[in-house]
Amino acid sequence: MKDTHTPSQPQRHAVSRQDVNEAIAEYMKTLHALGKRRNPGAWEETAIYRAMAQFGPEMVKLACRGARFEPKREGFDPASYISLNRILDSQKIEWFANLGSGEPPESQGSEVDRVRSESASRDRELIQQGLDRLRKEDGSAQ
């Protein structure tokens, strides 16, 4: 006989490792875009996994992406404001996911990333050349 008294459980979504990795990658891009040069920690991975099970993997991935397109108010310093708990908050996650589902409102964000990344590659190459030159000098002097 069917049990009609047990309250219905909230729907649990299936979450794969790849889903978590994709969301982590989006969250990391958001952190970097907003000036926080760090990688997500283990607790953040767990929080993302739990949120995915609750809201669904796609919703969490889009929210992690959408957070970097949040409109900024005057005097707003994103680096001191961004937080995973805020993105995954049940009241806000849908709003962030909507931001992440469309085209970014300001397309410079990704452009800024691209140019920095190119500059960094060139700088690293030059630094490597400088190091090689010094090592060569050291080697020939010995």
Place this chain on the structure above:
Amino acid sequence: MEVRSDSQPPRARFLFVNDLLPRLKQEVLSPPQGVQLLSWNKFNEYTGGMRMHELSLMTSDTGTGKTTFLANLATQVLLQGHGIYVASVEIGAVAFLLAMISVLAQKDYNTGERFTEQDWARIEREWIPLLLKGGRIVFANHDSKVSPKILCDEMEEANQKWGTKFAILDNFQFFSTVTSADSALMEQDQNIRFFVDHAKRVPMHQFLIVHCRKTQNDNGRVDSLSDMKGSKTLADEAANVFALNRPTTEAIGKGTAYSTDREVKFLKLRRRGKNVGRYVRFYYDDGLYGEIRAEHDRKALAAGDKQLEIGL
């Protein structure tokens, strides 16, 4: 008639063009080249490089990242094959060395977090031998206030022994011994003249850090020479004055700059004065400060970052 009391031979009272010809020829055929920084092209272009016999000042708000910036500057000079003398009195030699290794390794070891034995093994294997080479980098052994005379003597010795061409002195407020505010300005004037005289005598470039006043400017930015702490003589006597600033809140808000970016504004340049008021913007990535290329400047300008107009 002027009577000279010192033992040096009397100098000619006037010089004719013929007297100047040898030096003029040298100036024309092989003009003195400043130390060029390895990958900071725009910085080189605006300043003409870090010339010998010059004193440069850098000022910025507390916590802007002067030490990390200086470590980057030192690394840029080092990788061009020049020796460096570092008097990092404020934060100490170890912290400065760690910041330099972070730039070389392109991994920020200066975060306060604990790294693994493998990290240390890599530092010891790859970076220490490079820095150990005789006189390539020498540190002043002072951890509290020290007189400019001692530092100048040490710089001269490093220059003679190892050919050190570049000195980083952090910071000017630590090279003063006075306690009374009345005599502070007078002593600062004397001290800065000490460094200037030394710069004229010894073929080195001295890079001296000076604190700034607490300003009400946006994001603690230093915009003019008057924002610098201390007497006016500091700016008068130095060849170049740079300000290290955070981006404006407007640029951060618009997404055209990250809060970790930094700008070097040229407040005074002895040789290339036309570039005064301009600045170079740097990105920060794992201990490394790199110039943001002109291409990005144009895009940022198109996106409405008015602040960049003067920098182009």
